[in-house]
Amino acid sequence: MEILVCVKRVPDTAENEIAIKSDGTDIQRDDLVYSVNEWDNYAVEEAIQIRDKVGGSVTVVTVGDSEAEEVLRRQMAMGADNGILLADDAFEGSDGRGIAAILKAVVAKGKYDLVLTGAQADDGAAQVGGMLAAMLDWPYASLVNKIDTGDKSLKIGREIEGGNQEMNEIDLPCVLSIQTGINEPRYVGIRGIRKVASIEIPTYAAADLGVAADAVGPAAARVKRVDYFTPEMGAGAEILEGSMEEKIDKLIELLKAKGGLK
Amino acid sequence: MAQIFAYITHKGGAVDDTAAELAAAAQKIDAAAQVTAIVVGAGADLDAACQGAAKLFAQVWKFDNAALAYPNGEVVRKLLSQVVPAGSILLVPHDTFGMDMAPGLSIKLDAAYAADVVAIESLSGTELKVVRQEFAGMAHTHIAVDIAKGAVLTLRPGSFQPEKGAELAGTVSDKSGDAGDLGTKRRYLETVEAEMGDVDITKADVLVSVGRGIEDQDNIGVAEELAEAMGAVVSCSRPIVDAKWLEKSRQVGTSGKTVKPKVYLAMGISGSFQHLGGIKGSPFIVAVNKNPKAPIFQVADIGIVENILEFMPALTEKISG
Ligand SMILES: Cc1cc2nc3c(=O)[nH]c(=O)nc-3n(C[C@H](O)[C@H](O)[C@H](O)COP(=O)(O)OP(=O)(O)OC[C@H]3O[C@@H](n4cnc5c(N)ncnc54)[C@H](O)[C@@H]3O)c2cc1C
Numbered sequence: 164m165e166i167l168v169c170v171k172r173v174p175d176t177a178e179n180e181i182a183i184k185s186d187g188t189d190i191q192r193d194d195l196v197y198s199v200n201e202w203d204n205y206a207v208e209e210a211i212q213i214r215d216k217v218g219g220s221v222t223v224v225t226v227g228d229s230e231a232e233e234v235l236r237r238q239m240a241m242g243a244d245n246g247i248l249l250a251d252d253a254f255e256g257s258d259g260r261g262i263a264a265i266l267k268a269v270v271a272k273g274k275y276d277l278v279l280t281g282a283q284a285d286d287g288a289a290q291v292g293g294m295l296a297a298m299l300d301w302p303y304a305s306l307v308n309k310i311d312t313g314d315k316s317l318k319i320g321r322e323i324e325g326g327n328q329e330m331n332e333i334d335l336p337c338v339l340s341i342q343t344g345i346n347e348p349r350y351v352g353i354r355g356i357r358k359v360a361s362i363e364i365p366t367y368a369a370a371d372l373g374v375a376a377d378a379v380g381p382a383a384a385r386v387k388r389v390d391y392f393t394p395e396m397g398a399g400a401e402i403l404e405g406s407m408e409e410k411i412d413k414l415i416e417l418l419k420a421k422g423g424l425k
Numbered sequence: 426m427a428q429i430f431a432y433i434t435h436k437g438g439a440v441d442d443t444a445a446e447l448a449a450a451a452q453k454i455d456a457a458a459q460v461t462a463i464v465v466g467a468g469a470d471l472d473a474a475c476q477g478a479a480k481l482f483a484q485v486w487k488f489d490n491a492a493l494a495y496p497n498g499e500v501v502r503k504l505l506s507q508v509v510p511a512g513s514i515l516l517v518p519h520d521t522f523g524m525d526m527a528p529g530l531s532i533k534l535d536a537a538y539a540a541d542v543v544a545i546e547s548l549s550g551t552e553l554k555v556v557r558q559e560f561a562g563m564a565h566t567h568i569a570v571d572i573a574k575g576a577v578l579t580l581r582p583g584s585f586q587p588e589k590g591a592e593l594a595g596t597v598s599d600k601s602g603d604a605g606d607l608g609t610k611r612r613y614l615e616t617v618e619a620e621m622g623d624v625d626i627t628k629a630d631v632l633v634s635v636g637r638g639i640e641d642q643d644n645i646g647v648a649e650e651l652a653e654a655m656g657a658v659v660s661c662s663r664p665i666v667d668a669k670w671l672e673k674s675r676q677v678g679t680s681g682k683t684v685k686p687k688v689y690l691a692m693g694i695s696g697s698f699q700h701l702g703g704i705k706g707s708p709f710i711v712a713v714n715k716n717p718k719a720p721i722f723q724v725a726d727i728g729i730v731e732n733i734l735e736f737m738p739a740l741t742e743k744i745s746g
Contacts, residue, residue, distance in 0.1 A: 174560065176695070177637055180716050181563035190564055259528070259538060282524075286559045288540040293528030302499055302610035305525040318614070323521045326619035326673055326680050331497065334610040344667035385537035385574070389554070389567040400712060400728030407736065410729050411743050414711065417727060421709040423631050423688030424655055424744065 164219040170203040173285035187390035202281025206341040208348040240355035251368040256381035263294035268372035296338035438473030443518035445587035453545040467494040479595035498525030499609040506533035519579035536575035622674020631657035638693015678703035696721030
């Protein structure tokens with residue numbers, strides 16, 4: 164099976180405090196720790212496991228700048244066979260539809276049976292996979308947490324509310340967005356990354372993909388970020404101050420009053 | 426003004442809580458809007474759901490078809506791409522169904538798409554201004570949506586307060602005949618229920634809930650010791666289950682269990698809406714987190730900025746005496 168996995172380099176929200184720049188145009192990006200989007204990591208692991216079972220190849224692709232190459236290499240160190248970087252100034256400021264249009268062009272250049280994305284990334288929109296499928300006119304399923312391979316179709320599980328699982332049969336080729344927990348992504352060490360350090364990663368710009376520059380980027384975007392802001396919140400939590408001892412004493416008192424401690 | 430539609434999810438003949446939230450959100454877009462609810466399904470349950478929707482919306486479009494008996498995202502997308510007029514605004518809940526169906530529909534309708542909207546600010550001309558969150562709820566953004574060719578918006582459940590006005594008496598129109606071919610390349614097979622675990626966290630009065638802040642499987646014992654000292658039960662956020670450190674049956678959230686404790690201790694949990702969606706009944710929430718800006722502090726009653734790996738053992742020791 165020829166599998167394409169779409170990945171994104173994102174600030175690691177488990178490692179960073181996110182702060183907004185004073186002019187609201189962006190978050191403060193100096194000193195941020197970046198990594199591959201958590202959901203994408205599960206998607207790549209799943210693709211590798213499918214390939215190891217039924218044969219074929221795994222290609223990882225990202226739309227980004229030259230720094231995004233590091234996540235491609237990391238996923239290749241995991242076991243992906245090929246990487247493709249889609250980079251062009253014209254891509255900057257694209258909305259979800261723009262990103263999907265760029266990815267559609269790269270799908271058209273290959274011969275893929277299956278395209279995987281993470282269920283969502285740092286903007287929480289969970290949109291690119293479904294848009295890409297619609298543009299390709301391929302069937303789509305989101306939040307996939309189980310894949311059984313078949314000849315012309317797959318049997319898949321989708322995670323729905325309450326942790327229940329919606330089982331579907333889906334024809335190939337198709338696009339699936341992958342939910343965390345579907346597998347246990349393998350560990351990648353420095354040595355693994357060194358091994359793939361010299362592999363050539365082709366870079367395609369808009370012209371290479373046959374993407375019209377005005378079909379992507381800010382001019383084509385129908386959804387635009389006006390600013391980042393800090394909302395007026397309610398009072399929020401009462402923050403306990405003092406030494407750890409003092410906080411513990413106060414908390415025990417409160418827990419007793421609220422029935423949390425006998 | 427663009428026509429506004431709301432996609433209604435329902436179960437066992439009852440409309441979902443999100444239906445009233447979509448109605449409230451539609452009023453925020455246009456207070457004078459005559460909103461049309463779209464309700465799909467098959468048989469008696471569908472009729473009951475349409476009656477429920479008619480109490481919230483001026484018009485209800487009913488689509489009765491055996492292919493819609495289980496509203497698989499692919500089938501519903503195919504239907505909506507046939508029947509929603511070009512240029513409309515369609516509101517859909519941002520749940521596992523909406524995430525599945527809506528992005529692709531926006532492409533099929535050639536409409537703008539805004540996902541997981543938490544507030545609607547204003548409409549001027551063809552620019553609809555909405556609020557979203559990014560970076561796991563740590564940053565808010567204003568988004569300008571160009572609705573000139575219509576828009577599909579998914580709305581975060583629980584974010585729009587239903588209005589406590591009089592019930593409407595909307596008209597239900599059977600539009601089933603407008604549906605064309607509903608064949609798809611994805612077929613629903615069955616729903617597998619989540620497994621029951623060794624403990625039932627939904628029955629606990631006091632939960633010690635751990636998140637990614639616990640850092641390592643070996644530290645789970647620290648939470649277990651605290652729970653034991655308190656007579657509480659250990660629950661967790663999703664990453665702990667994904668890492669297989671605790672069983673799925675201990676996961677709190679929209680894709681886990683809905684709990685109703687009296688006291689909830691969130692230890693190293695950031696406070697994502699999917700996690701908070703599983704906490705009901707307004708418990709007394711204590712959050713311990715090393716990041717003073719963690720979103721959980723917005724919803725907690727008591728906040729403590731500490732490293733849980735130091736705080737929990739110290740608390741256990743003090744309680745155990
Ligand atoms: C469709 C869908 C369904 C989902 N369903 C659920 C669900 O049911 N339940 C659920 O929980 N999530 C669910 N999620 C995932 C959710 O979006 C979040 O990713 C998840 O809740 C984050 O868990 P967390 O708060 O433990 O981790 P994080 O967001 O990584 O937060 C960890 C927190 O710990 C703090 N911390 C780190 N180290 C320490 C320390 N030593 N001491 C103190 N604090 C520390 C950090 O400051 C941070 O605030 C779902 C996601 C999707 C897309």
